[in-house]
Amino acid sequence: MGALTYVATMDDFSRFRNGRSVSKYFGLTPTRHDSGEKVGRNGKITKAGDTTVRKAVVEGLASLPNYNKAQKWLPKGCEVSAAVEAEACLCNSRNVDRYRALTKAGKRKNVAKVAVASELVRQMWAIGNIVREELEQG
Secondary structure: OHHHHHHHHHOOHHHOOOHHHHHHHOOOOEEEEEEOOEEEEEEEEOOOOOHHHHHHHHHHHHHHHHOOOOOOOOOOOOOOOHHHHHHHHHHHHHHHHHHHHHHHOOOOHHHHHHHHHHHHHHHHHHHHHHHHHHHHHO
């Protein structure tokens, strides 16, 4: 459901220059508090942009602590290219590792989920661009 909401909202993946701008668009980047000698302190997320996608992605990560590395098989007719599958597998393991590292470092579970969600929308954008390029070529 989160992926469908994401794709419907994104419309055209080429309208963003990089993953950071996608994360900003969905309000998953931290606010900055800089004043005088205190520089580089991050605050809460901006919550700008589409709330539906932001909520769907964060709630979709609710099962992240129980992640099972066993490969899931797609139904017939839903095959993806090897490049997309490899990138998706890499992203899954990277997200799980990031979540576990953040919680082990003492971050609250929801804070860790939002941090991973910020990376996840960037990864979804990158995979969307791979698919777009494949469709344009063939």
